[in-house]
Amino acid sequence: MAKVRTVAERAFAAREARRRRSAALPIAEKVRILVQMQEMAAPLLKAQGREVVVWKIGGEG
Numbered sequence: 001m002a003k004v005r006t007v008a009e010r011a012f013a014a015r016e017a018r019r020r021r022s023a024a025l026p027i028a029e030k031v032r033i034l035v036q037m038q039e040m041a042a043p044l045l046k047a048q049g050r051e052v053v054v055w056k057i058g059g060e061g
Contacts, residue, residue, distance in 0.1 A: 034055070
């Protein structure tokens, strides 16, 4: 049981560290990541018949 607790504690610590790194990112980088996630999700949502709009951000093409 102690091993499970250790694994869980490491997982929670890693998640918290990632959240802190994400929070420290500039807004522009956060938006870029969000648009990337929209692009990844769009085909799945379209396949479900949902209307999808992926944001267009400056600096493209």
